[in-house]
Amino acid sequence: MSAEKEIRRVTTKALDILKKKKVKITSLTAYDFITAKLLDEAGIDIILVGDSLSNVFQGNETTLPVTMDEMIYHTKAVTKGVNRAMVVVDMPFMSYQLGADDGFRNAGRILKETHAAAVKLEGGKRVAETVKKITENGIPVMGHIGLTPQSIHQFGSYKERGTTKKEADEIFEDAKILEEAGAFALVLEKIPASLAKKITSSLNIPTIGIGAGKYCDGQILVTPDMLALNVDFHPRFVRHYSKLASEINKAVKSYIVDVKKGSFPSVDESY
Ligand code: KIV
Numbered sequence: 001m002s003a004e005k006e007i008r009r010v011t012t013k014a015l016d017i018l019k020k021k022k023v024k025i026t027s028l029t030a031y032d033f034i035t036a037k038l039l040d041e042a043g044i045d046i047i048l049v050g051d052s053l054s055n056v057f058q059g060n061e062t063t064l065p066v067t068m069d070e071m072i073y074h075t076k077a078v079t080k081g082v083n084r085a086m087v088v089v090d091m092p093f094m095s096y097q098l099g100a101d102d103g104f105r106n107a108g109r110i111l112k113e114t115h116a117a118a119v120k121l122e123g124g125k126r127v128a129e130t131v132k133k134i135t136e137n138g139i140p141v142m143g144h145i146g147l148t149p150q151s152i153h154q155f156g157s158y159k160e161r162g163t164t165k166k167e168a169d170e171i172f173e174d175a176k177i178l179e180e181a182g183a184f185a186l187v188l189e190k191i192p193a194s195l196a197k198k199i200t201s202s203l204n205i206p207t208i209g210i211g212a213g214k215y216c217d218g219q220i221l222v223t224p225d226m227l228a229l230n231v232d233f234h235p236r237f238v239r240h241y242s243k244l245a246s247e248i249n250k251a252v253k254s255y256i257v258d259v260k261k262g263s264f265p266s267v268d269e270s271y
Contacts, residue, residue: 010045010086011117012140012184018045018217019206025218027208028226030081031057031074035223037081044085046208048120048220049075051090051150055233056224063149064093068106075114087116088142093150096121100133107134107141120187122148124174128181135182143178145171146212147190158235160211162191175199175207187220188212190237211237 002023007014018025027046030036031053039047053074054066075089089110096103107119118140121127131141146161155161162168172195175186185206188196193213200207200215209216221238224230229244258264 007045007084009084012086015045015086015185015206016204019204025206025208027218027220028223029053029220030078030223033077033081035081036078036085036087039223040082040085045218046220047078047082047085047087049078049087049089049116050222051092052222054092056222056230062152063090064152066092068092068095068109072110072113075110075116079115086118087114088118088120089114089116091119091121096127096130100130103127103130104133104137104139107139108137111139118142118184120144122150124171125177128177131178131181131183135184140184141182142185142187142208143175143183144187144189145174145178146188149189158190160190160192162195168192168195171195172199172202175203179203179205188216211235 015025025045027048028039028044029048029050029052030039031049036047049071051063051066051071053070054060054063057074058066060066071089071092075087079087091103091106091110095106103121110116110119119134120142121130122144124143124145131143134141147155147158152158162171171191178186183205185208186199186203188199188207188209190211193215196207196209196212197215200217206217208218208220210220222230225233225238226240227242227244228240231245255264
């Protein structure tokens with residue numbers, strides 16, 4: 001039996017085994033019950049309720065506006081659709097930046113109210129104490145370094161990170177610090193493939209890349225992006241696996257035509 005099939009429920013331990021066996025870890029985002037159920041049934045390992053829901057679900061320009069209550073509302077719907085995948089929840093902007101105690105309180109609230117298995121938060125050295133506090137109290141934390149969208153106003157653009165030696169060294173150091181603080185996995189976003197390779201081979205915990213090349217232990221994409229449901233956002237790291245926006249457009253146009261001309265509903269579709 002393959003390593004993935006042996007796993008009946010994806011846990012932090014299962015992810016460690018996948019890394020050791022060099023079996024790639026797969027991850028996608030979901031914000032609702034039906035999408036989560038479809039991803040889980042297809043065999044995805046990690047479902048992230050990303051704060052990208054601020055962009056792709058709520059229509060905001062950045063991830064900053066989404067709240068704790070909104071993350072919890074969406075995660076409750078997601079966990080109902082999942083049997084096998086590990087559900088990880090993004091801690092929204094300002095739910096952990098005030099310090100370790102506040103971060104721990106909010107992480108605890110997320111797990112208690114949603115049935116998710118882990119939280120994710122952005123940053124390296126500056127959040128190490130918070131990661132330590134949360135993990136020491138039994139809540140798994142996924143780190144997220146490189147391009148961290150909650151800091152977009154400080155970065156000034158969504159350009160890749162870690163392209164200078166100084167910044168690459170800082171990101172590498174952050175990765176080591178997060179592992180030391182107890183993180184069970186790290187998202188590496190939009191950094192050079194060579195840096196992601198160095199981090200991946202230096203850590204015992206798995207790395208999950210997005211725009212970080214092929215050497216990471218796993219990959220994550222935002223589901224509406226990879227299904228081409230959200231066609232306004234197409235950076236080069238997003239591969240389109242479907243054409244959902246144009247499929248939906250075609251389907252809705254056909255429905256409009258059928259209703260207008262009276263061919264829907266038919267006799268068979270009536271009572
Ligand atoms: O919010 C999100 O969807 C994420 C992924 C892009 C990693 O953080």
